[in-house]
Amino acid sequence: MEKRWAEHLTTDIDTVNKLAEELNIDEILAHMLVSRSVTTFSEAKEFFRPELSHLHDPFLMNGMTEAVDRIERAIANGESILIYGDYDVDGTTSVALVYLFFKKYTSHINYYIPDRYLEGYGVSTKGIDYAAENGYTLVIALDCGIKAVEKIEYAKSKGVDFIICDHHLPGDEIPQAVAVLDPKRKDCEYPYKELSGCGLGFKLTQAYSIRKNIEESEALQYLDLVVVSIASDIVPITGENRVLAYYGLQKLNTNPCNGLKALIELSGKTDFFTITDIVFSIGPRINAAGRIDDAKHAVKLLTANSTQLAEDAGFIINLKNAERKEFDTNITEQALQMIGNSPEMISRKSTVVYHQNWHKGVIGIVASRLTEKYYRPTVVLTESNGHVAGSARSVIGYDLYEALCACSDLLEQFGGHKYAAGLTMKPENVTKFSQRFEDVVASSITEDMLIQQIAVEKAIELKDITPKFFRILNQFAPFGPQNMTPIFMTRNVYSYGYGTVVGNNHLKMSIRQKDSIVFDCIAFGLGDYFEQINRGTPFDVCYTIEENVWKERRNIQLNIKGIKTY
Missing domain, CATH: 3.90.1640.30 (inorganic pyrophosphatase (n-terminal core))
Structure with a gap:
């Protein structure tokens, strides 16, 4: 699916320049601070040097x-x-x-x-x-x-x-x-x-x-x-x-409680755990207990007072997570088949799928996967205790909660926020809700909202990526909502040498600009661009900057998120 690149533009240039001078950093990093509402030297000091004394009474x-x-x-x-x-x-x-x-x-x-x-x-x-x-x-x-x-x-x-x-x-x-x-x-x-x-x-x-x-x-x-x-x-x-x-x-990362230590070991990851690692590795395992069985298993794990008790509880949690993954995979495949076999559903501006036997504990995950695939507001429904229960997910910029308000007469109850919600209805209202939700979304969503977006921090030149720049960039961590890992854009780069496709359609290549050094790159899932980037013609890239470690050798690597050829 083609994605649009949306660059964040800062209009407060005077603040950016002043901050760059006061902190002795370049304008790109100062721009990043201002976009995060850090506009003074003291705010920047607090941002880069978090202290426990900064906690409120x-x-x-x-x-x-x-x-x-x-x-x-x-x-x-x-x-x-x-x-x-x-x-x-x-x-x-x-x-x-x-x-x-x-x-x-x-x-x-x-x-x-x-x-x-x-x-x-x-x-x-x-x-x-x-x-x-x-x-x-x-x-x-x-x-x-x-x-x-x-x-x-x-x-x-x-x-x-x-x-x-x-x-x-x-x-x-x-x-x-x-x-x-x-x-x-x-x-x-x-x-x-x-x-x-x-x-x-x-x-x-x-x-x-x-x-x-x-x-x-x-x-x-x-x-x-x-x-x-x-x-x-x-x-x-x-x-x-x-x-x-x-x-x-x-x-x-230094002295976790017994339960979290067990989950870290189960994840197989040995280097520093980040916010993203928690989201994709620890969080789903803890959640699986309540989704599939009983969340008391999660509390038992997190309160374990010995390594053995934690390992035993972790083993159960891991089994539940494996079961959750199986439900998730099977239901997602069924839902994709439902949509793929229906020209009417494919042409819609929203997705509503229902099956009475789907597991209630994973329909929120399935809704997220369907949203990633078709990129439109999505509701996944299943039967639960005589009612139909659902989880809903939205796309950037579209207010899902408001859309559900417009369907409230067909719902028993609903709650949530702009991008995620839960709902219940009577079984006889499923068809009416599906059509009403589609009508509401179709009349209020814009075409731009239906195109997946890559939020670009700033357009930069490859020569801007220096060791000092990378060192300060790392001090923006921990990354997460309202301080996401920055994605940069660079125009008119060239493939250096010859790229290769590895694994499951991943593109490995090196790029440069006229006055820059060569940067190694990995582009997951973008192997289809192999022929185009090797023609010797310029192209644009957006990417995150990371450190790659291979056999004790460390170098800056660009993780390519998007490619645009001319």
Whole structure:
């Protein structure tokens, strides 16, 4: 599929030039900083040198004092505390962190993860009943609860207090819990709004440590769990998240907890783990537990107090991940066949596919794969408990949530955001929904949105890529949302020598410009350009810059993301 290259243009040239001079860096790197809203010397210093001292005072968060007061009282009185969290990576890492931290200060503590299929997302009636029936008088809910207004009232009637730690957008009414920690509350003046659920759990333990004069290291030791949540929940790696991710990666790569160490070993990767490595290697394994079986397996892994227990739990998790992959592959193939065999579906501006026997736990992954293939808003539906449940994914620039709002009369419930959502409907509404969704998308999406985009940081010359440039570029890490690995564009390059096609249609080549050195390149999946780039005519490339290590030899390599020939 042909992709369009969209270059980010900075109009604030004066700020770029000033920053370049103050930092003694070239204009390209200064441009990158300004595009990331780093515009002053002090902001750049904080960006390049994250410090734990940059973390905000947790008591600036609305409700934090009340939360710590209630936990302090519960521990002092010997009350039983239940740590409750969602079944995804953010939820299970949150539960593991808060459970491990407070377990040191009370023996009356346990955790609870709702069943994805029997209870669904968030605070459940069944979970509240479990707490009440087993004598838990305080529940700390993590990564969920901000809209559980009626459930919290029900809990109060059962004598169960709740502390809610959530990072999702609140509704019009805030639940009447003992404390509701959510930086996105309109009445919360906490300086940073984009914490993950596990990040909020960390802030709670940080606040308790301050109150009780506990060594800071007692809370900081769980930053490996925090960075896994940051990466997997795709929150912006800016501000406080950047600090947490920076130190979390250090912990993950030097002294991870037993559970994460087991997952790292299962991944087979031996060098430095990055945010991207977490997203593609650690996150899916943790998620597989809740998708295929029971997310309590993930918490058991992450809280394992010995290498053997971690290895045993990791083995189970890995089996579930293999099972998840098989479901994912089979369902994706079936869905692609459905679309490929229907000229009407191929010609649509949206994709809606339904099969009553597809596994609910993987339809979100399948929706993402179909979106990658056809690049248009996509909904994958399956039957679940007498209803039809679905996961939806969108393309850059198109508001999926608004499209679902236009179909709301056909839905039982739905929720999510611009690019991803979940929904349920009655079986008899599937055909009507499919047509309505197509009509809405077709009338509101633009042709540009239907062409996959490569976001180009800046057009540069190959001669700009110097050792100093590459060294400073690496200091932009950790990369992730709102600080993505930069993709550069260079025009009029020539193949040097003769390229080759290796593996599964991958192109290996070397390129240069008139006044540049030669750069080795790898272009995954772009082997079809072999004949064109070897004609001796110029072409354009977009790429990331990376270090290639081969037999202890290190050199700068360009990872080609796109080629345009003339």
